[in-house]
Amino acid sequence: MRAWTACIALLAAATLLAGCERPPVDTVQRGYRGTGMELVYNPRTEIRVAEANQAPPVTEPAGSDAGPKARDIYKNVPLLGHLGVAEFTRYMAAITEWVAPEQGCNYCHDPANMGEDSKYTKVVARRMIEMTQHVNADWKPHVAATGVTCYTCHRGKAVPLQVWFKAPPQNNGANFIGDRAGQNSPMQMVGLSSLTYDPYSLYLLGDNPIGVGATTALPTGHVASILHTEQTYGLMMHMSDGLGVNCTYCHNTRNFKTWEGSPPQRTTAWHGIRMARDLNNNYLEPLTKSFPASRLGPLGDVAKVNCATCHQGVYKPLYGAPMAKAYPELLVSASAQAKVADGLPPPTAEALRSVLYFGVGSSTLEGEQAKGLTLLIATLVSRPSAKAAISGYHSASGELSANQQLAKDRAVKVRDSLVAAGVAPNRVLLDKPLQAEANLSGEDPAARRVEVTVK
Numbered sequence: 001m002r003a004w005t006a007c008i009a010l011l012a013a014a015t016l017l018a019g020c021e022r023p024p025v026d027t028v029q030r031g032y033r034g035t036g037m038e039l040v041y042n043p044r045t046e047i048r049v050a051e052a053n054q055a056p057p058v059t060e061p062a063g064s065d066a067g068p069k070a071r072d073i074y075k076n077v078p079l080l081g082h083l084g085v086a087e088f089t090r091y092m093a094a095i096t097e098w099v100a101p102e103q104g105c106n107y108c109h110d111p112a113n114m115g116e117d118s119k120y121t122k123v124v125a126r127r128m129i130e131m132t133q134h135v136n137a138d139w140k141p142h143v144a145a146t147g148v149t150c151y152t153c154h155r156g157k158a159v160p161l162q163v164w165f166k167a168p169p170q171n172n173g174a175n176f177i178g179d180r181a182g183q184n185s186p187m188q189m190v191g192l193s194s195l196t197y198d199p200y201s202l203y204l205l206g207d208n209p210i211g212v213g214a215t216t217a218l219p220t221g222h223v224a225s226i227l228h229t230e231q232t233y234g235l236m237m238h239m240s241d242g243l244g245v246n247c248t249y250c251h252n253t254r255n256f257k258t259w260e261g262s263p264p265q266r267t268t269a270w271h272g273i274r275m276a277r278d279l280n281n282n283y284l285e286p287l288t289k290s291f292p293a294s295r296l297g298p299l300g301d302v303a304k305v306n307c308a309t310c311h312q313g314v315y316k317p318l319y320g321a322p323m324a325k326a327y328p329e330l331l332v333s334a335s336a337q338a339k340v341a342d343g344l345p346p347p348t349a350e351a352l353r354s355v356l357y358f359g360v361g362s363s364t365l366e367g368e369q370a371k372g373l374t375l376l377i378a379t380l381v382s383r384p385s386a387k388a389a390i391s392g393y394h395s396a397s398g399e400l401s402a403n404q405q406l407a408k409d410r411a412v413k414v415r416d417s418l419v420a421a422g423v424a425p426n427r428v429l430l431d432k433p434l435q436a437e438a439n440l441s442g443e444d445p446a447a448r449r450v451e452v453t454v455k
């Protein structure tokens, strides 16, 4: 009998410790001596992580792009038409390796008609190309010159290994407890702690303030509730897990809140949070309707990005391998290219604000400018009580009364585009700007604009 009890006890101990790693571990000092800022590594798990995070070899760039451009030969290349044909072909081969090596070109293409957009994967891929360019061109405070390629997230798989969906409520039935929110059941996404699950919906979508302590004595503005506190810790567990580091990688744990004594990595992480939100709010969520139902989560939402999507357990994705610079077409954002094309600034296309620019004396939206309202329309569709306020502006040159009429015509034109896209007319307001002229002298392209904000 006693032997049995001992056996069971041993078994129980082995099961309990199965989640632990075998010592010895290495520590690396991260801050001044005496601050306890140490990073703990296990060399044995580190080897496995390192093996899984090697960048694939890059092919040589095609070099000179003299000769025909892709747009001269192909019919449906709005995004990559400016590339030379050789570079275009190299790029198609590379994205096939990164995203669909087993399925090949036909994962996105109908082989009978390569120019057709009949597969959802091609529609998604086009937006993904824009997203990758946007990360590399506009999120340098986070990705620096290292940048990202499709491989950073996809690693040779159509669906990146680490994505997240909104978690369905865990109802307890008709008792007092209500939604358990994942409490007391270890969840992978919060580093196997028993914190409330799904910190992502709160912090990696929208733009909720993160934090556990109020900054003022009285509850003005953001109130850090127990929920926010738990979710903040949940997010921090994910960030640590996603990067394979301890809290001390970004904090002097004497005081988690203060930025004094935090290593510079915390600032990089701060930008990373904003970047993940931007990708989820402005790129992935608006693609929801493009995906087949089988790709959506239990609540019908699209797969979204968190820190682990790129980092996959490493402090810099692929240990900082500078893959992106070998693919120049991934580094420039499409809107920057458009600027070169027609001399107008690229439209600002954000979920809550659009700025569109017009040619001299013109009230027509042309080229890239015509696409600048897409995200805003998606917001208006998803938030039926929100309204759009539209203000038209003109440049300083020319006669004032004609210019004022022009500014109004521009605003009306944008209002008509929104109504044509299905937004109810009573949700679109013309808002006379306080100052019609942009304080810019002469014929400045930045002055000839319409600003639309969601309220």
Ligand code: HEC
Pocket: 073, 074, 075, 076, 077, 078, 079, 080, 081, 092, 093, 095, 096, 099, 100, 104, 105, 106, 107, 108, 109, 114, 115, 116, 121, 122, 123, 125, 126
């Ligand atoms: C992950 C999706 C994806 C894969 C895989 C892919 N492509 Fe494409 N392909 C695209 C997208 C997106 C475009 C449109 C680019 C643009 O908008 O400028 C495109 C356009 C093209 C076009 C221009 C067609 C036309 O007439 O407009 C050709 C040719 C092409 N791809 C060849 C290939 C080849 C060859 C392969 C395999 C080596 C391949 N693609 C793999 C996404 C993909």
Ligand code: HEC
Pocket: 095, 099, 108, 121, 122, 124, 125, 128, 129, 130, 132, 148, 149, 150, 151, 152, 153, 154, 158, 159, 160, 163, 279, 284, 291, 295, 296, 302, 303, 304, 305, 309, 310
């Ligand atoms: C920041 C991470 C990230 C980067 C970089 C990225 N993707 Fe994606 N991609 C995603 C996520 C998240 C999804 C949604 C997963 C799903 O399909 O449900 C996705 C989905 C896709 C799909 C649809 C696959 C399917 O079977 O449903 C294609 C095709 C795709 N990406 C192509 C690309 C291409 C091409 C690039 C590079 C130009 C790229 N992606 C770069 C995160 C990324």
Ligand code: HEC
Pocket: 210, 211, 212, 213, 232, 233, 236, 237, 239, 240, 243, 245, 246, 247, 248, 249, 250, 251, 256, 257, 265, 266, 267, 269, 270, 273
């Ligand atoms: C990769 C960097 C990084 C790691 C690792 C990290 N944090 Fe954070 N932490 C941040 C950043 C950045 C903020 C500020 C977030 C913001 O304001 O958007 C923050 C904020 C916090 C806050 C909120 C402070 C306030 O303002 O009220 C707490 C608490 C916190 N972290 C605890 C932790 C704990 C505990 C761990 C380890 C489990 C951890 N952090 C790991 C970067 C990190």
Ligand code: HEC
Pocket: 135, 142, 143, 144, 145, 146, 147, 148, 152, 239, 243, 265, 266, 268, 269, 270, 272, 273, 274, 276, 305, 306, 307, 308, 309, 310, 311, 315, 316, 317, 320
């Ligand atoms: C789109 C891909 C992507 C996503 C998503 C992403 N990162 Fe990063 N991150 C990178 C790249 C690339 C670098 C390397 C930059 C460099 O070489 O300096 C990096 C670097 C960092 C660093 C600096 C590491 C160091 O030692 O200098 C921190 C900290 C970091 N990321 C935290 C985060 C956190 C936290 C999140 C989630 C909120 C996140 N990242 C999401 C791509 C990403």
